[in-house]
Amino acid sequence: MALEHAILVSLLEKPGSGYELARRFERSIGYFWTATHQQIYRVLKRMESDGWVDVRDVPQNGRPDKREYSVAGPGRDALSAWLRRPTGPESVRNDLAVKVRGASFGDPAALISEVERHRGAHTDRLAHYLAGAARDFGERSPDRPLDAECELQHVVLRGGIAYEQMMIAWLDDVLATLAGLEARR
Amino acid sequence: MALEHAILVSLLEKPGSGYELARRFERSIGYFWTATHQQIYRVLKRMESDGWVDVRDVPQNGRPDKREYSVAGPGRDALSAWLRRPTGPESVRNDLAVKVRGASFGDPAALISEVERHRGAHTDRLAHYLAGAARDFGERSPDRPLDAECELQHVVLRGGIAYEQMMIAWLDDVLATLAGLEARR
DNA sequence: TTGCTCATGTAAACTGTTACATGATTGC
DNA sequence: GCAATCATGTAACAGTTTACATGAGCAA
Numbered sequence: 001m002a003l004e005h006a007i008l009v010s011l012l013e014k015p016g017s018g019y020e021l022a023r024r025f026e027r028s029i030g031y032f033w034t035a036t037h038q039q040i041y042r043v044l045k046r047m048e049s050d051g052w053v054d055v056r057d058v059p060q061n062g063r064p065d066k067r068e069y070s071v072a073g074p075g076r077d078a079l080s081a082w083l084r085r086p087t088g089p090e091s092v093r094n095d096l097a098v099k100v101r102g103a104s105f106g107d108p109a110a111l112i113s114e115v116e117r118h119r120g121a122h123t124d125r126l127a128h129y130l131a132g133a134a135r136d137f138g139e140r141s142p143d144r145p146l147d148a149e150c151e152l153q154h155v156v157l158r159g160g161i162a163y164e165q166m167m168i169a170w171l172d173d174v175l176a177t178l179a180g181l182e183a184r185r
Numbered sequence: 186m187a188l189e190h191a192i193l194v195s196l197l198e199k200p201g202s203g204y205e206l207a208r209r210f211e212r213s214i215g216y217f218w219t220a221t222h223q224q225i226y227r228v229l230k231r232m233e234s235d236g237w238v239d240v241r242d243v244p245q246n247g248r249p250d251k252r253e254y255s256v257a258g259p260g261r262d263a264l265s266a267w268l269r270r271p272t273g274p275e276s277v278r279n280d281l282a283v284k285v286r287g288a289s290f291g292d293p294a295a296l297i298s299e300v301e302r303h304r305g306a307h308t309d310r311l312a313h314y315l316a317g318a319a320r321d322f323g324e325r326s327p328d329r330p331l332d333a334e335c336e337l338q339h340v341v342l343r344g345g346i347a348y349e350q351m352m353i354a355w356l357d358d359v360l361a362t363l364a365g366l367e368a369r370r
Numbered sequence: 371t372t373g374c375t376c377a378t379g380t381a382a383a384c385t386g387t388t389a390c391a392t393g394a395t396t397g398c
Numbered sequence: 399g400c401a402a403t404c405a406t407g408t409a410a411c412a413g414t415t416t417a418c419a420t421g422a423g424c425a426a
Contacts, residue, residue, distance in 0.1 A: 002280055003385085011285040019405050031194050039386065042409065064394065064405045080291040086299060087280045087308060091414095095187050095272040097217035097341050102194040104194040106265035114271060121274055144252035149289040155362040156282045160354045166351040170344045177340040181333050188413085204377050224414070226379065247423060249377045276386095 002087075003043050004052070006033040008071055008079045011053065013149075015070035018044050031129075031160050044069060053077055100174055108181045115178070119171040126164035133157055187272075189228050189237070191218040193256055193264045196238065198334075200255035204230050218308075222324055229254060285359055293366045300363065304356040312347035318342055321327050 010021060021044075023039035024030065047053045052075030054066045071079075096118055103111045137154045152178050195206060195214050206229075207222035210214065232238045237260030241253045256264075281303055288296045322339045 002283055006283045009283055009290070012287070012290045017405075018407090019254065029283075029286075032277050032279040034276045034278070034386095036246050036387075036389090037405095044387090060193055062402090063258050063403095066405065076290070079296075080199050083284050083287055083424085084295050084299070086302060087284070090278065090280060091219040092217050092221070093275065094217040094344075095275065097344060098187055098191045098194055098214075099268050099272070100337050100341050101189065101214075102197070102264055102268055104332075104337045105194070105197045105261070106268050108333060108337070110265075110269050114269070117271060147289075148293060151362055151366060152289045152293070155359050156285050158358060159279075159282060162355050164349050166347050170347050171345060177336055181336060207377095223379080223416090227413095245376090247374095249422065251377065286390075326380095327422075352398090 002082070003033070003039060004047055005033055005079055005082050006035070006045060007040065008052070008075050009045070011069055011071045012076075012079075015068055017058075017066040017068055019066065021069075024075070033157065043125075047075065096171075096174075103178070108178050112175065112178050115174050116169055119168060119175070122164050122167045122171065126161065126168065129157060129164060130162045133161065186265070187218070188220055188224060189232055190264055190267050191227065192228060192232070193237070193260050196254055196256045197264075198299075199259075200253055202243075202251035202253055206254075216314075219339070228352070229315065232260065235259070281359075288363070293363050297360065297363050300356055300359050304353060304360070307349050307352045307356065311346065311353065314342060314346045314349060318346065 004031055006025075007021060010016075010024050016024070018037065018041045022035075025033070025035045025040065042137075048055055051072055052183070053069045054072045056070070058066050058068045060066060078163050095116065095177065099111060099114065133154075139159070190250045192206060192208075195201075195209055201209070203222065203226045206225050207220075209220055210218070210225065212225070229238065233240055233254070236257055238254045239257045242250055243253045244250050281300070284296060284299065318339070322335070322342070
């Protein structure tokens, strides 16, 4: 269980409201951990009552007030304890792999458009990552290295890029295999 | 939701009991879809009452009887309908990426052993996949191609291999980044 | 006799998804 | 006037995880 930890990391990078966190989970953090606003509000409430975060009501002109959360001492401790604690093997959930394996009992060709759709989604995401990498980490001089926070954000982004490239290559392999089966019939 | 579909695929490959399915979810299918025996028993019961699977009581000598499930017509239909139906974007859950990004607010060096542990797990899994690939798909003659089921199992396995190789390379990148931050202090 | 494998389950707690609800402001 | 954005929630349901429970056989 790590939604609270993902929220702590995000709040350490910048304090914000539940709504703002939900936005961030559609971008940046959301690329390696998904959550909806309902989940976030629920967890924020629990973390507040556990003393992991502080809240501050921020009045805004012409807009509803927002409750801005920031990480408190116990939250920081909980995060650094979690960093050290071994995390179990990730649970994999790959619909498409199940579908590909299931295709042999149905019509393999029927899967082609679905695989192409996924390929498109991964291509879009890759382009998005590459643009972000160029924007945020493009102009680095070797004699003036970035700080730790930046370096670590960059290595996570490189992971996202490697993942998307791997997926696109694999989906091409799947498409070639499906086409081969089709041609053979 | 696709646990029922993963179970259908597994039962089409070979009928079996809930217990046997739970074993398979620790290997083969489990590499791209995880499930515990509790989930499996619950879903099997629902699928049985929906007529997706047939059950047969198999007495065994010296062992408890087992209830062997096999896919029925409606189950096969449900599977092929799902194969055609677009599946939403996969929800990513990567603990380690959250940890790496969180490390800048704690001690980056404290994360090194955790990353090394994950690297070891991925190396083991890669070796296991490669052994399986050599065993099941090693001796192929180009003039006698395998059947569809085999080809599709093979392409899924290639995906697993590509994933593990990508992860190991990324974890090396993470380790180099963490070491670089450590050396700089 | 201790622990492992085979075999099937229940119960409770937690997490995730979908739908609904409110209310102000900004831009077309 | 209509839709989108900002901002915070509730409610119901579905799915997942963890712990507990039973009981037989088999091997060190």
